[in-house]
Amino acid sequence: MEALRRGEVHYIANRGIRDLREALAKDVASETGRSFDPDRELIVTTGASEALSMAALALLERGQEVVIPEPAWNHYAAAVELAGGSPVPLALLQSDGWRIDPDRLSTVITPRTRMIVLNSPSNPTGAVQTPEVLKAVADIALANNIYVFADEIYRHFVYRGEHLSIARYLGESDLLLYVNSASKSFGMSGWRVGWVAAAARVSDALNRVHQYLTVCGVPFAQRGLLASLTDTRLPAYLRDMRAEFHARAEVWTRALASVGGVELVNPAGAFYLFPRIRFRGLADHALCAHMLEEHGLAMVPGSVFGAGCSGHVRISYGLSMQVQRAAATRLAEVLRAG
Numbered sequence: 168m169e170a171l172r173r174g175e176v177h178y179i180a181n182r183g184i185r186d187l188r189e190a191l192a193k194d195v196a197s198e199t200g201r202s203f204d205p206d207r208e209l210i211v212t213t214g215a216s217e218a219l220s221m222a223a224l225a226l227l228e229r230g231q232e233v234v235i236p237e238p239a240w241n242h243y244a245a246a247v248e249l250a251g252g253s254p255v256p257l258a259l260l261q262s263d264g265w266r267i268d269p270d271r272l273s274t275v276i277t278p279r280t281r282m283i284v285l286n287s288p289s290n291p292t293g294a295v296q297t298p299e300v301l302k303a304v305a306d307i308a309l310a311n312n313i314y315v316f317a318d319e320i321y322r323h324f325v326y327r328g329e330h331l332s333i334a335r336y337l338g339e340s341d342l343l344l345y346v347n348s349a350s351k352s353f354g355m356s357g358w359r360v361g362w363v364a365a366a367a368r369v370s371d372a373l374n375r376v377h378q379y380l381t382v383c384g385v386p387f388a389q390r391g392l393l394a395s396l397t398d399t400r401l402p403a404y405l406r407d408m409r410a411e412f413h414a415r416a417e418v419w420t421r422a423l424a425s426v427g428g429v430e431l432v433n434p435a436g437a438f439y440l441f442p443r444i445r446f447r448g449l450a451d452h453a454l455c456a457h458m459l460e461e462h463g464l465a466m467v468p469g470s471v472f473g474a475g476c477s478g479h480v481r482i483s484y485g486l487s488m489q490v491q492r493a494a495a496t497r498l499a500e501v502l503r504a505g
């Protein structure tokens with residue numbers, strides 16, 4: 168509000184407000200252990216979404232491949248296709264706890280592979296990749312000269328242990344694109360503020376695309392993020408938020424634990440569950456339509472997140488505890504009644 172009153176409503180530098188870039192450089196350094204130059208290696212974007220389009224448009228030649236571990240947020244494949252690239256799904260297995268198997272990852276790498284997407288914690292599974300997996304994926308990327316698009320937008324939603332960035336295993340490599348956003352951590356999805364940190368050579372290429380996509384971000388929204396990042400109440404806010412989301416996850420896992428026809432890998436992060444549900448022989452779209460129309464329960468069909476996921480649905484627990492308790496109880500009752 169102060170920024171608006173001051174009249175901060177005009178174009179700004181392509182890379183975003185300098186003070187914000189400086190604060191973000193500190194934040195990124197604390198996550199990655201690496202320092203990025205706020206003038207040459209950081210760009211404030213219109214959400215992580217714009218960073219994804221920038222990466223695809225700046226780095227992919229027609230037909231080059233991007234490996235996407237699935238189930239995955241469906242924008243990755245769409246952005247790659249819009250840029251003329253080819254998404255290559257790597258099917259993860261529920262029986263592996265949605266863990267990336269580095270040996271299977273190696274088998275889908277070809278001379279055309281240009282990038283791999285790493286989203287941990289994950290939308291839609293809530294899975295958090297282990298340090299061993301992160302190191303193995305980083306080693307494969309380094310050995311094959313493949314960019315890593317590290318989408319760590321759910322970094323503050325980790326319920327067991329601390330968040331670990333794959334950046335920790337990529338050293339000073341040019342191959343890292345570290346992406347984050349205010350959307351989830353600060354509940355600011357409508358403000359459209361994200362950021363991408365990368366080596367100067369890569370950041371320059373991203374910025375050349377960014378200037379033609381959006382020119383720059385929105386200055387007063389960027390001031391809002393800067394105020395959040397520098398607020399002394401931030402650590403307490405993040406701690407309370409994490410505890411609240413963890414409690415919501417437990418409401419769901421307890422409610423679904425003993426329901427026949429449900430298989431669930433308990434989420435370790437983000438705010439989603441991705442159960443496999445068998446109910447009256449319905450496939451995912453029909454199941455979601457039934458639950459919405461007959462029982463007022465909104466879920467997303469699993470096949471949105473990958474071709475092999477039609478037995479699954481995604482449940483988000485982004486709304487209040489009260490809503491989660493009511494929804495979890497109702498879904499369990501409906502499934503039990505059969």
Ligand code: PLP
Binds near residue numbers: 320360
């Ligand atoms: N990345 C993942 C994994 C997401 O789940 C989402 C939104 O749901 C985004 C990125 C979009 O982020 P933003 O709002 O910063 O564009």
